[in-house]
Amino acid sequence: MANVRLKNLTKTFGSVVAVDNVSLDIPDGKVTVLLGPSGCGKTTLLLMLAGIYQPTHGEVYFDDVMVNGIPPKLRNVGLVFQSYALYPHMTVFDNIAFPLRLQKVPKDEIRDRVHAITKVVQISDLLKRKPGQMSGGQQQRVALARALVKNPDLLLLDEPLSNLDARLRIETRVEIKRIQQEFGITTVLVTHDQVEAVTMADNVAVLKKGVLQQYSPPEELLLKPDNIFVASFMGDPPMNLLDTELVVRDDRAFFKCGSELEIPVPPEAREAVLSRTGKGLVIGIRPENMSLKEEEGDYAIRGKVFMVELLGRDKLVDFRFGEVALRVLVPADLPVNTGEELWIHPHQSRIHLFDKENSETIPIAV
Amino acid sequence: MTKKRGHFMIFLLLAPALLITLTFYLVPGILTGAMSFTNMDHRLTWNFVGFSNYVAMFKDTILSRVFWNTILYVFGTLLLFNVTFGLLIALATSYIAERHGEKPSLFFRALWLLPRFTPPIVYGVIWLWILDPTRNGLLNGVLNWFGQKPVSWISEFPMAVIVLTNGVIGASFGMILFYSAITSISREYNWAAAVDGAGWLHRIRYVTLPLIRWPLLFVTAYQTLSLLTSYEYILILTGGGPFYKTTVWSLYAYNEAFGGYYASYRFGYATALTLGLVIVSIIASVIYWRVFRFREMMSEPKIEVI
């Protein structure tokens, strides 16, 4: 096993900067997820770890050994491609045996190891098929087996679940996690699906246009986003992010959003926030971090329901304050009607504040 | 009424092509077949002699030499140049394209395509100059530089010369097909193989070659047939000599009819030889069809790369 360190890693293709000065510590035996929208450089980063692309700048270290320039075959990594890339002319058995044959492993041992690994990923009955004769989910397992069979030090998975249907995705997610823990392999998984990231990861690196936005355990991405991009990318339904500025009236402070919405500043935050009076701010509150009540409270806001949207177990209640919208997530069984007036109670400790200029978070609550 | 007119339209539209096929292919074909049963010579009289031309073919000791020459020429050129060398250029230029961009790769491919654009006579004369037995020839000029005696390349290595000269032209056909097949293979297969531990030789052996199997088989079969009937460069360079050493079947038929250095205008015998060659070609096609399982290629799309 190995821990992997990226130092100021940059990759450019002509004028396109695919990966921009990324530094990252990937701990041994853990799952690290690279998360970000399409085209943000996830695959490029992964291919540099595998040794397929050479970095334009910066270094990759495996256990403190610099591996720039070391070809893929000497890195002992297992890689599952976004498209699986199973050899179409080989049977499943031959696909999985291929890395072992190249290592000149004896025939009997090859057979035993292939059978063992196919049992783990549950494709023992498909060994004679060709890739073209299998479903996406089955191909994905074969690709996983081919990556695992050589006992790699580092397992790299490029959106391995993107071709699967919802149910198979959940099953396979659990399976990959189980296999990873069973073997204790250092794993880097690429995805643009935040649910996948949160459920699989020990640590998540969020990327945007090749730049690392935040690197932290998944809970922290939701609780303490470092900037507006992470705050808006994480969470479903998305966080309410409203342009705002601080106003003080009768010794009480408010976040004034548009002309009609004023959100009282929580007492813990006053200190940190008052210095920002008159500056451009963005306030962020997740829909699930507010509750709706008939009765008033100290920091509640009165609003009129504009629309109600049912989302399975929850419903999303849409309030409008002039041109500003605020969405609140409540249990589906809570009776809420369009046109009704209610009190919105934000959870004070879950209010996020960002600097509008550099979009970075402003720490408020303790 | 309308249906009849429809048929008439179809006939009308097909007529020009039909007419061309009839006058230039079917009629000459039948005439040739008929001629092979005559002993027609320079007087061009139709004098039918039954199967005697065909009987003569089986007794012709020169033809048996010619047959083995043909085998050597066709498969020598095919295996050394049209397939193997074409494949090597395709592999090399696709590697160059990947490493150094499309332009230098295009330059080298264009270079190998040049002989194909050169008129055969010019091409032949260039080789005659290269291989000239005196010091004025290119090769012997070079040898002279190193103080070696000149070599009569054509008379000493006649078969090697015609294989080489045909191969240098023929390689470009395979090169073009193989190159486009190789570059259409998804990069990820090669990456996967590299991660699996394959060096470049393994990648060619286990990834590239299996994935370009159909173009390989197609070029082999197609070029066999075109080599069987091609003799123009041999005619220019050696005329079939020295003493039948480079006479292949198609050239033999040509010489019997239109006179090489044993000018004889034996049209009857020449046409019989030609029909014999057609039969050999048909047999070769059937064998390829069976062995290479071309039906598979025809019946389903064979683009195995995504």
Ligand SMILES: Nc1ncnc2c1ncn2[C@@H]1O[C@H](COP(=O)(O)OP(=O)(O)OP(=O)(O)O)[C@@H](O)[C@H]1O
């Ligand atoms: N070989 C290449 N040549 C030129 N540009 C490239 C190349 N590979 C990637 N890029 C560019 O680099 C950027 C990052 O690409 P990459 O494939 O790493 O994205 P990704 O995050 O994996 O996206 P996706 O989620 O769609 O797979 C993109 O803008 C892409 O267009």
Ligand SMILES: [Mg+2]
């Ligand atoms: Mg990708």
